[in-house]
Amino acid sequence: MSKLNQKTLIHHQTLLSPLQCDLFEQHQVKVWIKRDDLNHPTIQGNKLHKLKFNLKQAEQENKDTLLTFGGAYSNHIAATAAAGQAFGFKTIGLIRGEELANRPETWSRTLHEAQANGMRFIFLSREAYRRRHDPQFLMTLQQTHPSAYLLPEGGTNLLAVQGFQTLSEDLEAQCPAWNQLYTAVGTGGTLAGLARYSQPAPERRIFGVATLKESRYLLPEIRRYIDSDIHWQLLETYHAGGYAKTDAATQASSDWFETTFNISLDPVYTAKMVHAFIDRLRHNQIPPGSRIILYHSGGLQGRV
Numbered sequence: 639m640s641k642l643n644q645k646t647l648i649h650h651q652t653l654l655s656p657l658q659c660d661l662f663e664q665h666q667v668k669v670w671i672k673r674d675d676l677n678h679p680t681i682q683g684n685k686l687h688k689l690k691f692n693l694k695q696a697e698q699e700n701k702d703t704l705l706t707f708g709g710a711y712s713n714h715i716a717a718t719a720a721a722g723q724a725f726g727f728k729t730i731g732l733i734r735g736e737e738l739a740n741r742p743e744t745w746s747r748t749l750h751e752a753q754a755n756g757m758r759f760i761f762l763s764r765e766a767y768r769r770r771h772d773p774q775f776l777m778t779l780q781q782t783h784p785s786a787y788l789l790p791e792g793g794t795n796l797l798a799v800q801g802f803q804t805l806s807e808d809l810e811a812q813c814p815a816w817n818q819l820y821t822a823v824g825t826g827g828t829l830a831g832l833a834r835y836s837q838p839a840p841e842r843r844i845f846g847v848a849t850l851k852e853s854r855y856l857l858p859e860i861r862r863y864i865d866s867d868i869h870w871q872l873l874e875t876y877h878a879g880g881y882a883k884t885d886a887a888t889q890a891s892s893d894w895f896e897t898t899f900n901i902s903l904d905p906v907y908t909a910k911m912v913h914a915f916i917d918r919l920r921h922n923q924i925p926p927g928s929r930i931i932l933y934h935s936g937g938l939q940g941r942v
């Protein structure tokens with residue numbers, strides 16, 4: 639834990655790189671990508687922003703363990719394990735799928751790496767996992783693990799949302815005239831953080847690209863973190879069949895982007911974000927003259 643004091647989570651500003659190609663020129667838009675996939679060697683992308691104030695809070699509360707929830711492919715599980723390793727916390731992952739218990743040969747690379755970073759797993763049946771937000775269940779869990787700091791699935795809470803202030807300020811400084819921002823949405827914490835701390839402007843729009851099916855239920859959750867009148871919107875039709883699923887159109891946009899710009903995307907999140915942007919551009923839904931930021935939220939650890 640003391641490591642957190644010595645090696646406080648210093649904010650390193652990542653590049654905002656311009657992207658140039660014929661397609662963007664034809665549509666007369668300027669495009670940049672914010673390279674937060676390069677912000678930390680092990681706690682990559684948006685997860686670093688979401689964890690940093692939670693780690694400080696855990697330390698303040700004298701907790702020596704981080705306890706959280708996730709599926710076998712969760713970037714949040716990977717990031718929590720890596721953060722524990724880097725900053726001296728024990729980590730416990732409550733993982734969906736009791737069939738994985740004692741069968742490491744069936745585990746994802748994410749689980750193997752989390753375990754290599756010291757995470758201990760408790761595998762839950764789907765039925766038990768469904769109680770992950772239930773206050774009674776969480777209270778019992780806290781009593782069983784009194785020295786644990788509990789993080790929700792996906793890591794979204796107020797401290798996580800507050801972690802996006804420095805990122806928003808970076809973007810403001812690096813490209814004050816941006817008027818569209820695209821980011822991938824899982825729980826919506828990242829979208830909420832970017833919307834909460836970006837300066838509202840008449841032409842400015844923040845687009846969250848939902849990566850899960852039927853993500854409408856996130857709207858009130860996201861809204862409750864935002865008190866300015868910034869325009870933001872959840873694009874709900876680019877989930878490509880649901881979490882960790884893809885389709886030919888999404889795959890084509892992702893392949894095109896990776897070869898054109900030599901930047902890797904992950905299939906769960908950033909590929910869908912990029913596809914939403916390209917698709918809207920091709921359908922003339924983005925006005926000429928727009929200055930667009932694509933937020934690369936990381937997630938490359940999940941690629942196989």
Ligand SMILES: *Cc1c(COP(=O)(O)O)cnc(C)c1O
Pocket residue numbers: 683684685713714792794822823824825826827828829904907908935936937938
């Ligand atoms: C976790 C994750 C997201 C989703 O973030 P939320 O704050 O849960 O919406 C987006 N992109 C990547 C790469 C992620 O790992």
